[in-house]
């Protein structure tokens with residue numbers, strides 16, 4: 284594997300022998316799609332129906348984030364709901380039906396310096412593309428507790444909009460002190476009986492407006508200077524163990540009874556590999572020209588969570604995948 288530094292280097296600057304390509308490892312395509320979540324597959328459906336003969340690389344997580352969840356109840360067209368893996372299998376089949384070429388591989392370096400965009404997969408194969416659609420998603424941050432993994436999909440969630448509905452009338456906790464945490468707590472307070480907001484510091488980082496909303500809500504209790512250290516329960520989350528004022532003389536252990544544990548400590552957009560060429564915001568979300576999927580590099584488009592700090596839903600990701608394919612089609616038709 285390349286070092287992190289190498290990953291960001293233009294290909295012609297990579298001196299490492301393993302990256303010296305022969306022509307068999309180079310393939311030319313019109314439209315390359317990177318990522319196999321709702322954004323990538325939707326882009327593939329539209330691009331293949333527009334006869335762009337797209338090649339899509341899935342990345343490590345074939346099907347994207349939704350393959351890590353059970354019930355998806357809010358995607359239109361599934362009146363009875365659907366499991367995340369099944370939904371993504373349906374997306375894939377639909378893209379394949381129109382001829383999308385779907386392959387396994389991870390983009391490890393890019394060269395967007397010329398008119399032909401070069402993307403290397405698995406440090407081995409170079410795809411030269413006229414248009415590239417980046418749909419690599421964003422990864423939610425977790426605290427790193429072993430019990431978070433154990434209860435994944437059984438009471439632990441990083442998305443209140445996605446999973447809050449399953450906790451109507453129940454008690455839940457939200458971890459975080461920024462705007463996202465305040466927003467998630469306020470959203471859940473409209474559905475749940477009680478919301479604990481677990482805040483590591485003695486103040487919120489959230490904006491004044493969001494703080495006021497939290498303080499005014501009748502059923503959000505802020506647990507200042509608390510840190511979650513464990514989750515417990517028989518067949519799902521039934522409670523959390525917290526440490527109050529950790530590392531001080533007043534340190535104490537507290538337990539709360541909850542049915543749901545929501546992380547709201549941020550996301551990491553999967554954009555590192557493109558950062559040398561593409562403008563991002565401070566967090567790493569790829570910047571697009573408002574109302575389009577166009578990035579600062581002509582012929583490179585971004586769709587889904589990797590360019591969306593606000594909504595991060597399957598339906599918005601799919602919608603922006605459609606936009607990216609249409610933008611790519613317009614771009615390619617003008618290239619001719």
Ligand SMILES: Cc1cc2nc3c(=O)[nH]c(=O)nc-3n(C[C@H](O)[C@H](O)[C@H](O)COP(=O)(O)OP(=O)(O)OC[C@H]3O[C@@H](n4cnc5c(N)ncnc54)[C@H](O)[C@@H]3O)c2cc1C
Pocket residue numbers: 317318319320321322323340341342343344345346347348349351352354355356357358388389390391418419420421423440441442445446553556586587588589595596597598600
């Ligand atoms: C547990 C959970 C439950 C959720 N539930 C819901 C829900 O009920 N309803 C809802 O609307 N939303 C839900 N979401 C949010 C939803 O999953 C995301 O908004 C959506 O998947 C974003 O789609 P995307 O296509 O942008 O990216 P993702 O789904 O994140 O897919 C990104 C893709 O990019 C690939 N990739 C990443 N890096 C590379 C690389 N270097 N090279 C090649 N490929 C790469 C990955 O392998 C993956 O295939 C949930 C999220 C989680 C985590």
